[in-house]
Amino acid sequence: MYNKTIAELAKGLRSGEFSSVDLTKAFLARIKQHNSLNTYITVTEELALQEAQAADERLAKGNAELLTGIPVAQKDIFCTKGVKTTCGSKMLDNFIAPYNATVVEKFNNAGAVMLGKLNMDEFAMGSSNETSYYGAVKNPWDINAVPGGSSGGTAAAVAARLAVCATGTDTGGSIRQPAAFCGITGLKPTYGRVSRYGMIAYASSLDQGGPMARNAEDAAIMLQTMAGFDDKDSTSVDLPVPDYMAGLGNSLQGLKIGLPKEFFGDGLNSDVAATIEAAVNEYRKLGATVTEVSMPTLKLAIPAYYVIAPAECSANLSRFDGVRFGYRCENPADLTDLYTRSRGEAFGKEVKRRILMGTYALSAGYYDAYYIKAQKIRRLISDDFKKALSEVDVIMGPVAPSTAFGIGEKIGNPIEMYLSDIYTIAINLAGLPAMSVPAGFVKGMPVGLQIIGNYFAEDKLLNIAHQYQQITDWHTYTPKGFE
Amino acid sequence: MSLTADEVKKIAHLARLGIDEQDVVSYAKDLSGMLDLMTQMGDLDTDGVEPMAHPMDQVQRLRPDAVTEQDGREKFQAIAPQVEAGLYLVPKVIE
Numbered sequence: 350m351y352n353k354t355i356a357e358l359a360k361g362l363r364s365g366e367f368s369s370v371d372l373t374k375a376f377l378a379r380i381k382q383h384n385s386l387n388t389y390i391t392v393t394e395e396l397a398l399q400e401a402q403a404a405d406e407r408l409a410k411g412n413a414e415l416l417t418g419i420p421v422a423q424k425d426i427f428c429t430k431g432v433k434t435t436c437g438s439k440m441l442d443n444f445i446a447p448y449n450a451t452v453v454e455k456f457n458n459a460g461a462v463m464l465g466k467l468n469m470d471e472f473a474m475g476s477s478n479e480t481s482y483y484g485a486v487k488n489p490w491d492i493n494a495v496p497g498g499s500s501g502g503t504a505a506a507v508a509a510r511l512a513v514c515a516t517g518t519d520t521g522g523s524i525r526q527p528a529a530f531c532g533i534t535g536l537k538p539t540y541g542r543v544s545r546y547g548m549i550a551y552a553s554s555l556d557q558g559g560p561m562a563r564n565a566e567d568a569a570i571m572l573q574t575m576a577g578f579d580d581k582d583s584t585s586v587d588l589p590v591p592d593y594m595a596g597l598g599n600s601l602q603g604l605k606i607g608l609p610k611e612f613f614g615d616g617l618n619s620d621v622a623a624t625i626e627a628a629v630n631e632y633r634k635l636g637a638t639v640t641e642v643s644m645p646t647l648k649l650a651i652p653a654y655y656v657i658a659p660a661e662c663s664a665n666l667s668r669f670d671g672v673r674f675g676y677r678c679e680n681p682a683d684l685t686d687l688y689t690r691s692r693g694e695a696f697g698k699e700v701k702r703r704i705l706m707g708t709y710a711l712s713a714g715y716y717d718a719y720y721i722k723a724q725k726i727r728r729l730i731s732d733d734f735k736k737a738l739s740e741v742d743v744i745m746g747p748v749a750p751s752t753a754f755g756i757g758e759k760i761g762n763p764i765e766m767y768l769s770d771i772y773t774i775a776i777n778l779a780g781l782p783a784m785s786v787p788a789g790f791v792k793g794m795p796v797g798l799q800i801i802g803n804y805f806a807e808d809k810l811l812n813i814a815h816q817y818q819q820i821t822d823w824h825t826y827t828p829k830g831f832e
Numbered sequence: 833m834s835l836t837a838d839e840v841k842k843i844a845h846l847a848r849l850g851i852d853e854q855d856v857v858s859y860a861k862d863l864s865g866m867l868d869l870m871t872q873m874g875d876l877d878t879d880g881v882e883p884m885a886h887p888m889d890q891v892q893r894l895r896p897d898a899v900t901e902q903d904g905r906e907k908f909q910a911i912a913p914q915v916e917a918g919l920y921l922v923p924k925v926i927e
Contacts, residue, residue, distance in 0.1 A: 418863060447907045540887045554885060583893055584886065652870045663847060670848075672920050677913035683923050685848065693850020701849060705840065707867055708847040720872050724883035729876070731884060763867045780887020804888070 367419030415462030450547025459633030468502030529797025540780035541586030544804035602636035612746030650775035656723035663707030752794035779829025
């Protein structure tokens with residue numbers, strides 16, 4: 350059962366081969382069995398079984414949707430009413446969300462079954478899932494390797510078949526890089542495509558939720574449910590949502606692919622490079638043409654990101670003050686002590702580092718030199734992409750410079766960790782949609798191909814990924830011990 | 833560019849963020865490393881470039897001034913660390 354896609358499961362649920370309760374029980378048992386991967390922070394067993402029962406009734410009535418009765422999981426950054434929502438932090442270890450995120454509400458309306466809340470880097474700040482208050486997540490392909498981050502719990506859970514599919518969020522690569530490291534399919538939509546309401550904010554001008562699944566078709570089904578204008582999110586974009594399933598079968602004959610030379614320079618592991626080149630060759634077989642494009646300002650994406658994201662994070666995380674919700678220190682001497690100690694005791698080191706960086710960048714006398722300068726560079730990076738995407742239909746390249754690195758390998762050197770996000774970060778600055786698609790293995794570890802499209806071209810990206818998955822089988826591999 | 837331990841403490845105070853004395857030096861080192869990275873931004877001439885705050889250059893949307901949310905005080909205060917008579921409690925600030 351766990352190796353089936355959403356469409357296959359939906360068929361089984363309708364033919365009576367199994368019920369949603371059967372399916373949910375099977376996944377709950379699997380989650381227990383593979384507890385050592387540490388993918389879930391909270392398993393909502395009772396709620397899941399109730400939802401499964403309701404889904405079975407809905408299926409019997411004949412008004413079910415594709416996701417009805419399908420066991421999914423939510424990254425623990427999405428608020429779930431009545432269910433602990435931690436964002437991977439001690440700060441929110443006692444936080445029972447009083448409302449649902451729009452994304453959660455949409456899955457509920459579709460009749461999906463929520464198995465639980467998935468582990469993640471603290472407040473989505475990290476590229477390895479090692480900054481979580483709840484401990485590192487293990488990569489099912491090698492338990493000594495990281496699953497990537499920040500949506501590491503999601504990627505590992507989907508790869509190990511501990512959920513059919515699950516949500517992620519991506520501020521600088523947090524859907525794509527873990528999807529690549531764990532060999533699954535992930536899509537970061539255009540900024541504004543998926544509502545951010547109830548999605549705990551890290552860097553508001555960059556954050557975007559999206560689907561993480563076994564293949565492009567499942568991602569399309571998820572995005573169909575997740576996408577759309579939301580009044581409750583002031584940056585939500587009011588554009589109609591296309592039918593993402595309808596275009597999956599379109600031919601790629603004549604597709605123009607651009608390869609930025611800056612994505613294939615120093616720092617890229619040569620085996621990963623060869624894997625990406627092989628994937629691009631598959632696209633040639635599908636009728637695509639390939640040209641080189643240039644992103645001269647790409648190298649400044651990391652410095653610009655590490656000004657803008659921490660600046661926004663320092664403002665967003667000021668709401669955690671020990672007064673209204675979340676952690677409060679014992680016996681505060683005065684109000685300043687209450688703020689300082691509650692925050693000091695409940696935030697982890699990486700979160701503190703970024704709050705400090707952001708506070709500095711926004712402080713008097715430095716604002717123009719750092720924040721405004723970074724926003725100007727952001728425009729130039731965005732212009733580079735616009736120019737390239739006026740010459741080609743999509744841009745392709747690696748998601749990450751290497752396959753998953755070892756747990757503990759980079760956590761002591763934050764700058765080195767930041768530099769490993771070079772191929773993903775610029776896309777968030779530009780606000781473009783991008784996917785990570787399984788493209789092969791290097792020494793037994795998965796490699797992700799990144800496909801970057803124009804604004805709101807999610808349908809095209811899904812089509813391009815789906816066509817590749819018709820002639821390759823990298824997305825069907827299951828890690829050993831999880832078959 | 834490098835930050836001193838005192839500067840780190842000053843920034844931490846601005847952010848009302850407690851940091852352990854023994855960690856100050858490592859934060860100073862990490863932040864200095866990040867600032868070094870950022871000096872690369874100076875290599876690029878950005879005169880006349882409009883700063884970009886939103887990928888679609890969208891401006892804040894306005895809505896009619898209508899009631900959309902009901903009072904949720906009890907619901908929200910149920911998860912607060914300390915409340916009394918509908919008020920959030922903090923240490924005394926006025927003598």
